[in-house]
Amino acid sequence: MHYLIIALQLIVGLSILNVWLVQYNKDTKWRGGSATTIFEEFAAYGLPVWSTYVVGAIKVVLSVLLIVAIWFPALRYPAAIGLAAMLAGSVVMHFKIGDPLFKSFPAALFLVMCLIIAFVG
Template identity: 55%
Template sequence: MELTGYVIIALKIIVGISILNVWLLQKNKATIWRGGTAKTIFEEFEAYGLSRQFCYIIGFSKVSLALILLASIQFTALTLIGSLGLSLLLFGSILVHIKIKDVWYKSFPAFLFMVMNLIIAYTTL
């Protein structure tokens, strides 16, 4: 395997594990990245003007796509589904940060992971 292949595997692991961490382990913990003044992921969605049900839908989607991205290490046919799906959701995250006029750094993780996913997708084409 070439160096690029190893870099893409590393990106898949970084993105996949990070998304799972945010949505499964850190969902009830305050971080500097949360939108508005939210302390939990549910409060963050409230700050965006979004419902708890929508939070569950997005959470399920992000966790599922993160698992698909991790599975794509072994099953490369899944790569575009995981990387482009997460890119779309992360772009939505950036838009809602902009909508509520968050300081720029709160959008940075979503932007960084979106770029990583777009790199993953690009190398798959």
């Protein structure tokens, strides 16, 4: 079970870092509304530009902490719970603007993974 939790930490942490540091300016089928970038996505949610930076910074820091928690287990629970809360917000935003269910799938999947990391690990 220990190795499964580590694998989940890496999957979630690296995936979120990828979204926010590599793919932020690229069109994907998961973006909210008809957005092609992360800034357009936040605009589609009705959020101000500054919130993109705040949410991004929080998700990046928590993702790094989740990965670091492989070596410092005391960080695992707060990082996983923090990311779970942020991902729950992502799912809610998709529902708020009436996105098809599949667009919220990655956020929902990573939310479940974070809860497993927090409560099973």
